[in-house]
Amino acid sequence: MMVRIFTTLMALMMTATLSLAQQGPLRIEITEGVIEPLPFATPDFVAENGSSTEMGTELARVVAADLQNTGLFREIPARAYISNVTDFGSAIQYPDWKAINAQALVTGAVNVSGNSLTVKFRLYDIFSGAELGNGLQFQGTTEGWRRMAHKVSDAVYSRITGEGGYFDSRVVFVSEMGPKNKRQKRLAVMDYDGAGVKYLTDSRSLVLAPRFSPTGDRVLYTSYETGFPRIYVLDVGSVQHRVLESGEGSISFAPRFSPNGQTVVYSQATGSNTDIYTMDISSGRSTRLTSAPSIETAPSYSPDGNSIVFESDRSGAQQLYIMSANGGEAKRISFGQGRYGTPVWSPRGDLVAFTKQSKGRFHIGVMRIDGSEERLLTASFLDEGPTWSPNGRVIMFHRETQGAGGRSTLYSVDITGRNLRPVRTPEGGSDPSWSPLQK
Amino acid sequence: MKTGQVISAAGHATLIGWMVFGGIFRTEQLPIEATEVSVISGEAFAALMAAQDSPTSQSEITQPAQPVVDNETGAVPEPETVPEQEIPEPAPAPAADDAPDVSELSPLPNAEVLVETPVLPTPEPDVAVEAPESNETPVPQASIRVAPEPVIAPDPEARPDLVEQEAVQQMVTGGTVAEPKEATAAEEAASEIVTEAEKPSAAPETSLRPPPLRPTRSAVQAAETSELAAETQKPAVEPAAEEPNTSSAVDDAFAEALGQDSETPSAPRGPPLSAGEKDALRVAVQQCWNVGSLSSLALETTVVVAVSLTKDGKPIVSSIREVDSEGGTSASVKQAFETARRAIIRCGARGFQLPSDKYDQWKDIEMTFNPERMRIK
Numbered sequence: 001m002m003v004r005i006f007t008t009l010m011a012l013m014m015t016a017t018l019s020l021a022q023q024g025p026l027r028i029e030i031t032e033g034v035i036e037p038l039p040f041a042t043p044d045f046v047a048e049n050g051s052s053t054e055m056g057t058e059l060a061r062v063v064a065a066d067l068q069n070t071g072l073f074r075e076i077p078a079r080a081y082i083s084n085v086t087d088f089g090s091a092i093q094y095p096d097w098k099a100i101n102a103q104a105l106v107t108g109a110v111n112v113s114g115n116s117l118t119v120k121f122r123l124y125d126i127f128s129g130a131e132l133g134n135g136l137q138f139q140g141t142t143e144g145w146r147r148m149a150h151k152v153s154d155a156v157y158s159r160i161t162g163e164g165g166y167f168d169s170r171v172v173f174v175s176e177m178g179p180k181n182k183r184q185k186r187l188a189v190m191d192y193d194g195a196g197v198k199y200l201t202d203s204r205s206l207v208l209a210p211r212f213s214p215t216g217d218r219v220l221y222t223s224y225e226t227g228f229p230r231i232y233v234l235d236v237g238s239v240q241h242r243v244l245e246s247g248e249g250s251i252s253f254a255p256r257f258s259p260n261g262q263t264v265v266y267s268q269a270t271g272s273n274t275d276i277y278t279m280d281i282s283s284g285r286s287t288r289l290t291s292a293p294s295i296e297t298a299p300s301y302s303p304d305g306n307s308i309v310f311e312s313d314r315s316g317a318q319q320l321y322i323m324s325a326n327g328g329e330a331k332r333i334s335f336g337q338g339r340y341g342t343p344v345w346s347p348r349g350d351l352v353a354f355t356k357q358s359k360g361r362f363h364i365g366v367m368r369i370d371g372s373e374e375r376l377l378t379a380s381f382l383d384e385g386p387t388w389s390p391n392g393r394v395i396m397f398h399r400e401t402q403g404a405g406g407r408s409t410l411y412s413v414d415i416t417g418r419n420l421r422p423v424r425t426p427e428g429g430s431d432p433s434w435s436p437l438q439k
Numbered sequence: 440m441k442t443g444q445v446i447s448a449a450g451h452a453t454l455i456g457w458m459v460f461g462g463i464f465r466t467e468q469l470p471i472e473a474t475e476v477s478v479i480s481g482e483a484f485a486a487l488m489a490a491q492d493s494p495t496s497q498s499e500i501t502q503p504a505q506p507v508v509d510n511e512t513g514a515v516p517e518p519e520t521v522p523e524q525e526i527p528e529p530a531p532a533p534a535a536d537d538a539p540d541v542s543e544l545s546p547l548p549n550a551e552v553l554v555e556t557p558v559l560p561t562p563e564p565d566v567a568v569e570a571p572e573s574n575e576t577p578v579p580q581a582s583i584r585v586a587p588e589p590v591i592a593p594d595p596e597a598r599p600d601l602v603e604q605e606a607v608q609q610m611v612t613g614g615t616v617a618e619p620k621e622a623t624a625a626e627e628a629a630s631e632i633v634t635e636a637e638k639p640s641a642a643p644e645t646s647l648r649p650p651p652l653r654p655t656r657s658a659v660q661a662a663e664t665s666e667l668a669a670e671t672q673k674p675a676v677e678p679a680a681e682e683p684n685t686s687s688a689v690d691d692a693f694a695e696a697l698g699q700d701s702e703t704p705s706a707p708r709g710p711p712l713s714a715g716e717k718d719a720l721r722v723a724v725q726q727c728w729n730v731g732s733l734s735s736l737a738l739e740t741t742v743v744v745a746v747s748l749t750k751d752g753k754p755i756v757s758s759i760r761e762v763d764s765e766g767g768t769s770a771s772v773k774q775a776f777e778t779a780r781r782a783i784i785r786c787g788a789r790g791f792q793l794p795s796d797k798y799d800q801w802k803d804i805e806m807t808f809n810p811e812r813m814r815i816k
Contacts, residue, residue, distance in 0.1 A: 024805075025745065025804055025805050026717075026801045026803065026804045027804070027806075028717055028724075029721075029806075029809055030724050030728055030782075030806055030808045031813075032725050032728075032812060032813070033782075033810065034726065034728065034729050034730070034731070035813070036729055036731050037731060037732075038729060038731065038732045072731055073732065103781065125781070127781050128756075128777070128781070128784070160732055161732050161774070162734040162736065162771055162774035163734035163735075163736070
């Protein structure tokens with residue numbers, strides 16, 4: 001009997017010991033990483049003929065600037081290169097690039113023939129020692145060489161990050177010149193990075209709040225051309241504009257396209273009351289969505305077109321609300337201290353960007369559409385007018401400095417709050433509106 | 440009389456007690472803080488006071504102007520600002536940039552994307568890759584003991600010994616005479632070079648550590664199947680219970696503990712990694728797990744990546760593979776896996792610092808990359 005008990009105890013002890021032993025491969029869990037720009041190299045694109053050398057350099061510089069401006073990438077300077085790319089078709093010397101800690105390598109080739117431009121590129125994952133995706137080739141004209149570079153950047157960005165790019169896009173904004181009390185404002189359009197600014201209107205009448213259409217071919221804006229604020233629609237291709245009809249004796253402003261581009265939602269002030277309306281562009285028929293005695297304005301559609309986020313002071317303070325695109329009861333989503341305004345729905349549909357005024361400072365922030373996870377990204381004397389990049393990763397807005405000589409400047413910031421940087425424009429800028437990616 | 444004596448005795452006792460033990464309760468004198476002061480003149484004091492008064496007037500001067508409320512925020516435009524903006528300036532001749540440039544605004548011709556591009560020649564083998572492929576076909580390393588010139592043969596009387604010993608010499612003065620021993624040469628002086636790979640290992644063939652208790656799933660199934668088959672063939676009447684052979688049971692238990700059971704051949708042997716060693720590996724990988732360029736969707740994707748390591752702790756690149764994933768889409772899983780793969784290769788390029796005597800424990804690793812704490816909140 002004693003022997004049996006001893007045997008059982010021995011077996012139990014061995015079982016306990018064995019249960020502590022490792023089963024299968026060693027398993028560890030990594031939960032903490034680092035957030036730092038990914039080092040990459042972009043040698044000058046290889047010139048396939050004699051007239052392409054300069055173009056090859058310019059293209060590589062624009063691609064590098066695009067990637068570096070995101071804050072997610074860090075360019076390795078050319079002086080650190082051990083080997084260079086002199087032939088687009090030659091094999092990559094991975095050890096040379098690995099030695100300088102380049103994790104991605106963009107190579108390209110350019111061929112200029114008269115007015116025709118051909119750009120090719122390849123992307124390599126250095127530490128994997130393999131090409132990341134297939135090489136691509138773009139064809140166009142020499143005048144559009146910057147778009148070529150932006151398209152290369154979009155492809156590189158998309159392959160590395162897994163989300164769409166935003167470089168081949170444009171921004172319409174109000175160009176501002178002169179002191180505050182005598183400021184000239186014109187509509188202007190530019191590349192997302194501030195290059196290639198072109199003016200759409202002159203400075204004879206005050207213009208406000210331009211908004212791109214979902215296809216990027218039209219712009220809605222408010223103008224004092226007739227002495228009162230009216231909503232206009234401008235065709236970007238022909239630069240022809242026309243006024244959108246609105247109610248007699250009222251003031252219309254803050255227009256924005258619906259996702260399908262067929263409807264405009266806007267605010268209309270009659271007396272001391274301001275409400276939100278929609279207008280079918282083809283028929284000109286208007287529909288009133290709100291009827292509260294308070295001020296409802298700054299409407300913005302959700303990406304699916306089923307809901308509208310707007311600001312209202314119906315609770316006594318300026319807050320954000322969401323209602324159906326057909327009107328009806330609205331649900332309040334902002335509950336923090338301060339005043340919330342100019343909400344804009346993210347292209348991804350998960351976030352709402354807004355302006356917040358609290359304790360004498362202005363902030364650009366984002367929150368989820370249920371009002372949770374509010375996050376303020378900026379803080380300054382005056383930040384206002386957020387607009388989303390086509391991929392929903394970056395917000396552009398304008399910042400005005402203090403004093404009579406204050407200047408309004410466009411800024412961009414990542415939705416994480418990092419990488420806040422000014423967008424260079426020839427003059428001051430305000431009210432930016434980001435276009436979708438160009439086709 | 441008695442009362443007086445009692446009072447007197449108590450008083451004396453108190454006095455003596457205070458003299459003996461009073462030092463215990465003695466409080467130390469607090470340090471005295473001294474502050475240096477400087478003497479200023481009346482003019483300097485007046486100037487100082489004047490400087491302190493100035494901010495009041497400055498704040499009035501620099502009072503921030505109330506920002507102009509955008510129309511979009513809901514405020515009806517103020518009438519007085521409109522005429523200001525509408526003041527027609529002397530219509531200047533339209534500048535070049537005033538007039539909208541239609542041609543430049545027109546979009547570019549659609550870029551044609553040719554997916555098929557010339558196929559690159561196969562790149563040369565990455566000779567500088569520290570990890571990897573070369574380890575799959577291990578080549579015995581050349582011994583550093585091989586000299587370019589032939590080594591002079593050792594003296595005939597020299598013979599290899601496990602422990603090099605110096606020749607014992609007889610002491611000249613005093614002491615006991617040690618038993619004379621022959622000098623032995625170091626093993627390195629052997630005339631024949633035996634590489635590390637050829638050298639018979641002194642390590643035990645089997646680990647003294649017990650193997651994992653739990654058999655593999657297939658083993659369990661096989662056991663169950665055999666038991667089932669045995670039961671079906673079992674006679675209906677159980678034979679009478681015999682006296683258990685306890686000695687054989689103990690032997691079986693020991694045999695199982697010593698890993699003599701061949702049912703779990705893939706289980707790692709040897710001592711397990713300590714928590715500190717695991718943490719060191721975790722930290723080493725974390726340093727290279729850069730999630731900064733991941734999309735928000737990829738930041739919601741957890742991937743399990745398997746990797747095999749060489750004995751010097753370097754990852755075998757070809758062995759890195761995705762084992763499992765959770766959340767996200769196929770595209771985000773791919774992004775998350777590539778980022779994890781990059782982290783393993785980068786930080787393992789010089790070899791992870793792992794105890795070589797526990798190689799059997801860490802030669803195969805499954806790393807779970809969970810970005811939950813790295814998400815954008």
